[in-house]
Amino acid sequence: MGAWGFLPFENDDALDWLDELETGGAEVVRGALTNACTGYLEAPEGSVAVAAAEITSACQGSPLDDLPENVASWVTAHGAELGPEDVELALQAIARVTGDESELAELWDDADEPEWRESLTELSERLQAALR
Template sequence: MGAWGVGTFENDDALDWLGDLTDTDDSAAVRALLAQALASDCLDAPDATTALAAAETVLSMLDAATPALAWHEEFAAWLPRHAAVADAGLGAAAVAAIDRVLGEESELRELWEETDDADDWRAAVAALRSALVARLAASG
């Protein structure tokens, strides 16, 4: 699975995606990735992992105070240039993508269910979802 922790960016696929995002300097990639995750019949593990990364990115775009990405210098430079494109529609897509990752047709969920850390992973993903929903509600 290439993961060393339950956090969104504690795996190779998410970090690679984040690096590509900041290298290309294109916020449209976030929307495209979420749309791809929502359109997929069965969400494979790498796509689910990057969908969570995109959702965490959207949270940062909506609320720059999100600590999960504060350590990533390139993202810290990328964020001010792209935060303005985040809107309620992008936030709703991020929440829907998280729901897909947690759903029955998610290979990533199945892989985590086979580990001792399944409860911690579900809690981390649920916390991301809750933070997005709360941010969307606050922005109104």
């Protein structure tokens, strides 16, 4: 896992995925979230799903304090394309990423880094608030 931190954009997989995001619209985010919702979840797909969920939250007006500039620009240009159904999908993806069938959860648990789970709990809370 090429990660230097526990936040959504602090790993190689998420940053590589941002290249794809910049050339597409909301379907790129939906695809990443949907991909995380079936079967055993490999670490790269889990990392991308977390980034996609963070973007979904930002599109609902609850961004991470320090969004990368290219992500903030994408949210400004495409944010209105993501709605409540996407928030629900993001919540499902986060539940899968933190669940028993997730390589990413196994790796972070083995690394004994509770901040990773705490950051995803906080992300889930921001997403849930967007549904209220």
